[in-house]
Amino acid sequence: MPERPKPHRLLADESTSHRFVSACRRLARDFPVIHIARWQDGSWLGLDDAALLISCAEAGLVLVAFDRATLPWHAGQVVRAGESHGGLILFRRSVRSTDYGDQARLVTEFWLREGRGWDWTNRVVYLPKSP
């Protein structure tokens, strides 16, 4: 019997590239990440930060994005308003926007080693992690 495809757990925000998602899959086959442009036929592309964070919580998705001050701020606003977000993984400034291999290595290693076992509700993690 063919194995069922694993459900997506990570949603790559639009500031990340499709190439980051491809690089993750090269490092770890069936890695549960999908780009926002492919999720729900791209219908989430027009969502603002707060709406996206709440939608991710409802869909059980952790959002992967570059660290913009506004995104974690909106995550805090969502929690203060009594809602939940599904978790955030943010690349620090030291990670180049076009270094897809580095981004993929950071996310796959972190996810497979520890992240996949966590409860991600309202959690924010920066990669690379602090020593």
Next chain:
Amino acid sequence: MSGRVPARYERLVTKQARAARTSKSDLVARYVIEKSLETEFPGISFRDSLSGREAYLTGHRVAVWEVVVVHEETKSADKTARHFGWPRVLVKRALAYANAFPEEISRARAGETETASVTG
């Protein structure tokens, strides 16, 4: 500059100014400026960010300054377009706006990246 608007829209602006904790005249000025820029630069819209109002690509989640960052790394509109999976015209529109308002884009970029948390 002055103009007249029907009372129902004035009430709407008054309500929005109160919600934004600003004056009605400041909000009207912002609306006029942003709408004229959206007309002058098709495909550009404005949204709230932690460092103030921010230009972004209409219908997308990417700010103009984020396109500039990728373009600085790729040094190519085509490669930047491939990064985002967009047609080249969207990148050109973002860069046209950034070239017209370099200080605004630098300020937005600094506000978004230099105030970022270092905990993790």
